[in-house]
Amino acid sequence: xxxxxxxxxxxxxIATTGAAVAGAMITRPGTxxxxxxxxxxxxxxxxxxxGIRGTTFWGRRVLENYSDLxxxxxxxxxxxxxxxxxxxxxxxxxxxFTNFDEMMAKTKxxxxxxxxxxxTHHEFIIKGLEMGVExxxxxxxxxxxxxxxxILEAERKSGKKLKVGFNYRYGPHTTKIKELxxxxxxxxxxxxxxxxxxxxxxxxxxxxxxxxxxxxxxxLLVHKATHHFDLLNWWIDSDPVxxxxxxxxxxxxxxxxxxxxxxxxxxxxxxxxxxWDITTDQMLMDLYVKNEHFxxxxxxxxxxxxxxxxxxxxxxxxxxANNVQVxxxxxxxxxxxxxRITFNGMNGRLESWLDIPWRKDEKINQAELHAREMxxxxxxxxxxxxxxxxxxxxxxxxxxxxxxxxxxHGGGDQRLQDxxxxxxxxxxxxxxxAGSRDGAMSVLIGIAARKxxxxxxPVRLEDLTDLVPEKVRPVMK
Ligand SMILES: NC(=O)c1ccc[n+]([C@@H]2O[C@H](COP(=O)([O-])OP(=O)(O)OC[C@H]3O[C@@H](n4cnc5c(N)ncnc54)[C@H](O)[C@@H]3O)[C@@H](O)[C@H]2O)c1
Numbered sequence: 001x002x003x004x005x006x007x008x009x010x011x012x013x014i015a016t017t018g019a020a021v022a023g024a025m026i027t028r029p030g031t032x033x034x035x036x037x038x039x040x041x042x043x044x045x046x047x048x049x050x051g052i053r054g055t056t057f058w059g060r061r062v063l064e065n066y067s068d069l070x071x072x073x074x075x076x077x078x079x080x081x082x083x084x085x086x087x088x089x090x091x092x093x094x095x096x097f098t099n100f101d102e103m104m105a106k107t108k109x110x111x112x113x114x115x116x117x118x119x120t121h122h123e124f125i126i127k128g129l130e131m132g133v134e135x136x137x138x139x140x141x142x143x144x145x146x147x148x149x150x151i152l153e154a155e156r157k158s159g160k161k162l163k164v165g166f167n168y169r170y171g172p173h174t175t176k177i178k179e180l181x182x183x184x185x186x187x188x189x190x191x192x193x194x195x196x197x198x199x200x201x202x203x204x205x206x207x208x209x210x211x212x213x214x215x216x217x218x219x220l221l222v223h224k225a226t227h228h229f230d231l232l233n234w235w236i237d238s239d240p241v242x243x244x245x246x247x248x249x250x251x252x253x254x255x256x257x258x259x260x261x262x263x264x265x266x267x268x269x270x271x272x273x274x275x276w277d278i279t280t281d282q283m284l285m286d287l288y289v290k291n292e293h294f295x296x297x298x299x300x301x302x303x304x305x306x307x308x309x310x311x312x313x314x315x316x317x318x319x320x321a322n323n324v325q326v327x328x329x330x331x332x333x334x335x336x337x338x339x340r341i342t343f344n345g346m347n348g349r350l351e352s353w354l355d356i357p358w359r360k361d362e363k364i365n366q367a368e369l370h371a372r373e374m375x376x377x378x379x380x381x382x383x384x385x386x387x388x389x390x391x392x393x394x395x396x397x398x399x400x401x402x403x404x405x406x407x408x409h410g411g412g413d414q415r416l417q418d419x420x421x422x423x424x425x426x427x428x429x430x431x432x433x434a435g436s437r438d439g440a441m442s443v444l445i446g447i448a449a450r451k452x453x454x455x456x457x458p459v460r461l462e463d464l465t466d467l468v469p470e471k472v473r474p475v476m477k
Contacts, residue, residue, distance in 0.1 A: 049120075050086035051287070059092070076097040081291030085291070110134060111134045125151050136163040169234055170419075186344075192326045193327050193341065194228060198333075214309050219310040228328065232445075233442060243318050244458040253306065254308070260302050260304075263302070264279065278300040284299060322472070338356050353387070387402075388402070441467070
């Protein structure tokens with residue numbers, strides 16, 4: 001295909017499409033619909049797991065933005081110092097607990113928010129559902145197929161609906177891709193290439209803490225890739241049926257000539273390129289370092305620990321029930337952070353990417369980029385753009401540009417919360433809201449990939465739980 005004059009295409013595009021198109025597809029932060037009527041009783045929230053995600057995104061920010069609709073009635077963590085810090089940081093007035101059962105019995109919440117270490121999510125999800133409470137869990141739903149099956153059964157018995165916080169779905173960029181796929185402009189999709197690059201700051205951060213231990217995180221194929229597999233399932237709109245994967249640990253962990261206890265007191269500080277000074281971050285000092293004497297949770301652990309047993313490079317092939325085949329990879333020590341995706345259709349091709357540095361005029365500071373991506377206190381919109389290319393097999397391409405939102409996972413975080421707390425009944429044309437089946441289907445790909453790496457054989461998802469993969473993802477009521 002001959003590319004058209006780029007400058008012309010670009011000008012024409014800005015004149016005809018522009019950011020407004022994408023922005024119109026989903027309610028933007030701060031512009032939620034408020035339906036007049038009788039004031040509702042405030043929802044009583046309890047939260048378990050007051051680490052960084054629980055304290056900031058599901059804690060302080062929820063109180064700041066939705067205090068007309070919710071009250072926190074209890075906070076729980078196994079670390080007494082961290083849960084006290086969380087209460088103060090959130091400006092909450094509720095009691096704190098180190099015993100989950102006691103919190104639930106004493107506070108009788110309407111909704112439980114689960115933000116603990118991944119491998120423990122199932123304990124609280126199942127107990128919450130058994131108590132008849134609405135449960136919202138952070139991703140990943142869980143870390144193995146046995147726990148997954150137990151969660152599915154608990155939900156069926158409870159009659160309550162479990163919500164899974166898949167924030168990436170809600171971003172304007174991911175939503176625009178969904179909209180374009182729904183329009184079927186590139187024809188029926190036959191294959192997808194999806195490659196995700198974690199840079200040496202963000203990628204390394206997973207190896208400093210519990211994420212590096214497979215019994216806690218299920219490996220990054222579950223902890224991190226659950227986001228990516230969920231996006232694939234949602235975009236492709238079919239269920240995964242079979243997975244084959246390779247993975248290895250070649251960079252972090254035991255693969256190094258020296259190692260220390262933790263960055264703070266490491267004798268190798270000057271020669272280790274990954275040295276990270278946690279003492280410059282007051283929030284992390286207050287949340288973790290000041291409370292490590294309670295439970296030994298070291299936030300700035302050595303990346304070269306022998307105990308690390310997850311993969312740092314991963315390649316996964318996924319076959320879907322509608323015959324789409326996916327090539328996915330996850331890299332954890334890239335010089336830049338970003339991703340690339342291509343959908344090959346019968347009539348053309350949809351391509352997109354995020355943060356590929358040589359496509360930018362500006363020089364991207366990778367350390368700062370990670371910090372901004374994880375920022376959960378503000379929503380920053382800048383003048384940068386996301387790009388999507390739509391190509392017809394026999395015509396010129398069309399470039400679509402969307403104004404970029406960097407903070408809070410591409411702007412997805414706040415839209416997710418708006419739908420949960422402010423507008424639960426708002427129209428959801430692209431089915432952003434995710435439940436247990438979505439949570440399960442995404443972690444089952446990662447679990448199957450893990451099993452495939454270990455066995456050297458393909459793994460069928462129908463062999464893992466009683467969920468039956470369907471050609472078109474069913475609508476869950
Ligand atoms: N959706 C996203 O983009 C996103 C971003 C960050 C984290 N997360 C998820 O949020 C969860 C928390 O992540 P984090 O970064 O805050 O981790 P973290 O380590 O900062 O916090 C986890 C907390 O859980 C507590 N905990 C562990 N086991 C417990 C138990 N049995 N009972 C009570 N408390 C327990 C720990 O003491 C800690 O305070 C994880 O599941 C993670 O996958 C999601």
